Amino acid sequence: MLSVKTELLAALAAELEQLSPGAGARAAFESPKVAAHGDFACTAAMQLAKPLKLNPRALGEQLRTALEATPAFQRWGDAIEIAGPGFLNIRLKPAAKQEVVREVLAAGERFGFQSARNERVLVE
Numbered sequence: 001m002l003s004v005k006t007e008l009l010a011a012l013a014a015e016l017e018q019l020s021p022g023a024g025a026r027a028a029f030e031s032p033k034v035a036a037h038g039d040f041a042c043t044a045a046m047q048l049a050k051p052l053k054l055n056p057r058a059l060g061e062q063l064r065t066a067l068e069a070t071p072a073f074q075r076w077g078d079a080i081e082i083a084g085p086g087f088l089n090i091r092l093k094p095a096a097k098q099e100v101v102r103e104v105l106a107a108g109e110r111f112g113f114q115s116a117r118n119e120r121v122l123v124e
Contacts, residue, residue, distance in 0.1 A: 002098045002103050004076050005029065006110070008040070011072040015063060016044055022050055038081065038089035039097075045086035055085030064088060 001086050009027050017024035026047055029040040045063055049056035060082045067073050067080060067088075076096040081089045 002100050004092065004099055005040075007072040008076060008090070011067060011070040012042065012044065012063075015066040015070070016048070017061075018066075019059075020048060020052055032089060037083065038079075038091045040090040040092075041090040042090065043086075045082075045088060049086065057082060060086035060088055 009029065013024035015026035015051075016027055023044075026044055028044070028066075029042055032038055032041040045053065045060035046056045048054075049059050064082060068077070070081045073080075076092055076099075078091040078093045080091075083089050
């Protein structure tokens, strides 16, 4: 996985873990349905709001504040917006996008390749 995304996911997981032990495993980014909404979207606030008995938008605000203070976000992130009921839309700095391009070019043909892990796979 690309280091920019890995670092930001680790920061998100740490913040989720502080909110609710075990919640760090839910750290995930999605691609926004509309590119103008940002580079990553996160639904963690909406997923955790009900078990924590909190308003998802308020939880999103709390997550945004915590994430903006992390070294990973300060290095790679440009802005976090809260949309709708609690979506976090994350925009990356141009330097983050340049780093991704560098990693892809450095990997060459091996980019995206994963070595076998002795797992069974069903292909239909």
